[in-house]
Structure formats: C-alpha cells, structure tokens
Amino acid sequence: MQKLMRFIYSFIFYLIIPFVLLRLLWRGVRAPAYWQRWSERFSFGPALPVQQSLWIHAVSMGEVQAAVPLIRALRTRFQSILVTTMTPTGSQRVREVFGDSVWHLYLPYDLPGTMARFLARVQPRLLIIMETELWPNLLYACQQRRIPVILANARLSANSAAGYQRIGRLTRQMLASVTAVAAQTQVDAARFIELGAPPSKVHATGSIKFDSRLPANFSEKAAELRNQWGINRAVWIAASTHEGEEEAVLDAFSKLKVVFDDLLLVLVPRHPERFNRVAALCKRFIVARRSEGNINTEIEIYLGDTMGDLPLLYAACDVAFVGGTLVPIGGHNLLEPAAVSLPVIMGPHVFECAEICRQLLEAQAARQVNNGAELVEAVKIYLSDAKLKKETGENGRLFVEKNRGALERLLTIILDKTNWNY
Known part of the structure; x- marks a missing residue:
C-alpha cells in the first residue's frame, strides 16, 4: 500500500510537470531569476564538492530568515553546510547573509529519479527541514539511505493538518521516516502526533524566531x-x-x-x-x-x-x-x-x-x-x-x-538524535 501511494503521487507529479514549468515561465516575467538554474530543479550535473555536509532546507525567504540563527550556530560546529531553497528570494537571502561560507542549491522537484540523482550527487549526512515541508519521495529516499531527517521549528496550522489528514496513509508514512520533530508549540506537537508521528519523536521546543539577535550597531x-x-x-x-x-x-x-x-x-x-x-x-x-x-x-x-x-x-x-x-x-x-x-x-x-x-x-x-x-x-x-x-x-x-532558548533545545536534538561526531 505504501509503494502504491508513492507511485500514485509520483505519477500525478510527472503529469503536472509541464504546468509547473509553465508557472516558472510566468513567474519569470516579473522575476527573471525564475528563468535561471533550471538544471538544479531536476538535479542534472556532475557530482558536487558538498558531500557529507549537514543539509538544511528552507523553502523561501521567510524560512531562510528563520533559519539564520540556526545556521550561524551550526557553522561553529560543522565545516560543510548545504542550504537548499525553492525560490530565488530564498537563494538571494542565503547569499546575502552567508556569502560563500555555505553551499547553496535549489531543492529539486520531488520525483523519484530526481531525488535519487540529488542524493547521489550530494550525499548528505543529515537533513534539517525548516518548518513543515513534507515531500514523500525525498523522505523515502533519505530513509532508504539512512539519512536522518529532522523537522526544525516545525509548525502545523489547523488547515494544513486537515490537508495532510486527507492523505492520511501517505502522511503517516512520511512522518514515520522522520527522525525527530522539533515543534514550535504544544499545539503543533499535538497535531503532528495526531497525524501519526510517534510521540517519542515529537518535542515542543519553541520557535527559534525568538532567538534572532540584532547586530551590535x-x-x-x-x-x-x-x-x-x-x-x-x-x-x-x-x-x-x-x-x-x-x-x-x-x-x-x-x-x-x-x-x-x-x-x-x-x-x-x-x-x-x-x-x-x-x-x-x-x-x-x-x-x-x-x-x-x-x-x-x-x-x-x-x-x-x-x-x-x-x-x-x-x-x-x-x-x-x-x-x-x-x-x-x-x-x-x-x-x-x-x-x-x-x-x-x-x-x-x-x-x-x-x-x-x-x-x-x-x-x-x-x-x-x-x-x-x-x-x-x-x-x-x-x-x-x-x-x-x-x-x-x-x-x-x-x-x-x-521565550528565548528554542535554539539551544533544537541544537540538543540535532546532536543527540543523530549521534554526530564532530
């Protein structure tokens, strides 16, 4: 049944790819950056010098901004960090804040072959997904390769929870492949558990947005x-x-x-x-x-x-x-x-x-x-x-x-749950 659900999902995704590309073309009329780097969205290209990195995915500008204190904290512990986004504004913000001190790529579309190519090229040791980005083929591919996955600063509105509930079997399968969920609130944590996340994996750590610090000047x-x-x-x-x-x-x-x-x-x-x-x-x-x-x-x-x-x-x-x-x-x-x-x-x-x-x-x-x-x-x-x-x-x-302190609690989960030696 799990294979069938993923097959149906992937089949539908393949069918809508032409419309996804048309949307990129349309968005590029107002934001030309959408016309660039299409090869990354399908993970074509040679192997990359970012292998064995700690990988953080932040879908867009807002998630990147929320991830800034986490990435800064992780850079003091790990030498190689890869950040993926899905929008040009997210990409731009990564470059503005971190320059060349982290690697950046667009996350490829969630197709079986695309994700397999991406993980073969990047070979990450750990994936941290900011907030809530649940992609079935990505999570399955990580599970098959024993790559730990942590949902960080995770939130789940009532509307989003209802949407995931409509594909309950696929949602439970995705959550089963997640190593840990660091939820923003007790309400978010309860919703993840209700959707099928094992309670032992779910932690209410608070929002790391509380831990953003302003520059000295x-x-x-x-x-x-x-x-x-x-x-x-x-x-x-x-x-x-x-x-x-x-x-x-x-x-x-x-x-x-x-x-x-x-x-x-x-x-x-x-x-x-x-x-x-x-x-x-x-x-x-x-x-x-x-x-x-x-x-x-x-x-x-x-x-x-x-x-x-x-x-x-x-x-x-x-x-x-x-x-x-x-x-x-x-x-x-x-x-x-x-x-x-x-x-x-x-x-x-x-x-x-x-x-x-x-x-x-x-x-x-x-x-x-x-x-x-x-x-x-x-x-x-x-x-x-x-x-x-x-x-x-x-x-x-x-x-x-x-309410500060969520960042330290999240870092503890990242280190404890993955048994990372650094």
Missing part, C-alpha cells in the same frame, strides 16, 4: 534612518503586505493623515516582483524607494523595496502592522516588530501563526483588527497615546526575551 543605524525621515515624525510601518492589503493600508494612511499631518508610512510588500506595482499604487503620495536612496523629510511613503532590511525598518518605526492577515494568507513573523518594542497590529487571518498571535494578545503586546476601518483606529490609538505605545512595545520585547 543596529540601534545606531535605526536612529540614523529615523533622522533622515524626520526625527519628530510619527512613523507607521505596514510590512509583508500582499495583494489586496496595500489598498486597505493606503486608504487607512489617507484617513490617518487627517489626524497626523506629518505621518510617514513605511510600506514593505512581501514579494519583490510586486515592488513596482505597489509603487504605482502609491503615486498620489510623495514616495521614496529604499533601493534608490532618495530620502528626505518631505516624503509621505517610504517603500521598502530591498531584501533583508525589514528588521532595521521595524526598529526605526513607532507602530507595526504585519501583513498577510487582512487577506487569507495566514500571517507572517509577528515577533520581529515585538522584539524591537513596537506595538503589533494584525488582521483576522492568522491561522499560520495563531498561537504566537494568541500569546502576544494575552501579553498585551498586540491588537487584532478585522478590517481597514479598525486598522485606522488601532494605529490612531497607539500614535495618540505615547504611554500606551511604550507599554505595549515593552510588553512585546519582554515576551520575546522570556
């Missing part, structure tokens, strides 16, 4: 940026926004400017291929793009159209709205603004970070809104009450500080 850089904007201005950031959210944010900004005439909006779209489109939406305002460096105190909107600068932008602002929450995306990292003492505002769609959202609300470090009108009121409340803004931001910072 971070405060000075944030202060310098704030001074360029205008030191006495109120500054609101709307970050990781998606299509359908920028319109609501810009409408809210127009209404807030009636109350705060010198208000600055820092707008950071989630995906680089949308930067130009979002810039066009802002044309009725005075806009400066970070990539162009034309900052002055007259601008009304500062468009964050560079990669990897979001923590710095958060640190230079007063109040944060985190996107992917006014539209049904599920939300993004709520801890980054909380860590730099910003009150956090999110919309109703937080199913990908529901537990963190609940805890931030419980700690009185955040506020949840249902629509654009409520977003206006939430921003207005914080900008009008300096004491409340400070107390809410401090609650968030203390919440993040209190």
